[in-house]
Amino acid sequence: MIVEQVAASRPLPPVLEFPVRRLIEGASDRLRILLTTAAAGDVAPSAPSGALARARVTPGRWHMTRQAHGASVLCAQQAADGSSGDGLVAATVAGTPSAGVLAMFAADCALIGLASPEGVIGVAHCGWRGLEAGIVEEVAAAMRSLGASDLAAVRGPCIGPECYEFGTGGLGRLVERYGPSLASKTRSGSAALDLRAGVREAARRAGVSRLVEVAACTSCDPGWYSYRARRDTARFALAVTDAP
Numbered sequence: 001m002i003v004e005q006v007a008a009s010r011p012l013p014p015v016l017e018f019p020v021r022r023l024i025e026g027a028s029d030r031l032r033i034l035l036t037t038a039a040a041g042d043v044a045p046s047a048p049s050g051a052l053a054r055a056r057v058t059p060g061r062w063h064m065t066r067q068a069h070g071a072s073v074l075c076a077q078q079a080a081d082g083s084s085g086d087g088l089v090a091a092t093v094a095g096t097p098s099a100g101v102l103a104m105f106a107a108d109c110a111l112i113g114l115a116s117p118e119g120v121i122g123v124a125h126c127g128w129r130g131l132e133a134g135i136v137e138e139v140a141a142a143m144r145s146l147g148a149s150d151l152a153a154v155r156g157p158c159i160g161p162e163c164y165e166f167g168t169g170g171l172g173r174l175v176e177r178y179g180p181s182l183a184s185k186t187r188s189g190s191a192a193l194d195l196r197a198g199v200r201e202a203a204r205r206a207g208v209s210r211l212v213e214v215a216a217c218t219s220c221d222p223g224w225y226s227y228r229a230r231r232d233t234a235r236f237a238l239a240v241t242d243a244p
């Protein structure tokens with residue numbers, strides 16, 4: 001797996017755009033992975049002006065779930081809005097109507113957007129519970145069942161280990177499952193979870209061939225939302241779409 005770290009330019013724009021064709025050979029020009037920042041405002045499903053904020057990010061039908069820190073994956077075209085799930089997938093087909101915008105929301109958790117040359121797209125919401133439940137691998141498996149071969153992924157900013165003190169019991173389970181790279185230390189030397197390392201390992205096991213990691217800590221950097229550091233109730237989004 002090729003891993004590439006990217007830093008967003010400053011000042012942060014409301015939306016960072018990753019054209020999928022630059023990540024994986026043979027992908028359609030229509031596929032884009034979009035990452036919102038705090039400059040886009042609160043785009044969450046529960047936000048009072050969320051619909052307006054989301055429409056500014058990209059028009060089109062947004063598919064959104066009730067995120068539950070689990071490993072349920074839904075097909076965007078079949079799932080009712082507000083169904084419980086932490087993964088969404090869809091098969092996009094050139095020359096047919098858009099599959100819409102597959103989106104997940106976070107304020108510290110990792111969000112991962114995936115795409116394949118066949119036009120199969122997916123998105124995952126992954127905190128420590130979702131990681132342990134296997135959400136990254138489940139989304140990849142659901143994409144393969146829709147015809148995906150090769151997979152490229154973008155992981156949005158999440159809380160960094162220096163800010164993520166973590167109980168040793170849960171950390172031990174995660175290390176047992178995904179390896180010693182997940183065990184880290186906070187700035188003050190307490191046991192910490194490296195969620196980024198966990199997502200990287202899960203993506204590798206899921207057969208992702210190229211992973212782009214957005215290098216920022218949501219807790220250190222107010223350019224994104226953090227529940228842990230600032231008790232932000234707002235959420236940023238990572239979305240994958242074939243909409244123009």
Ligand SMILES: [Zn+2]
Nearest residue numbers: 160163217220
């Ligand atoms: Zn930090």
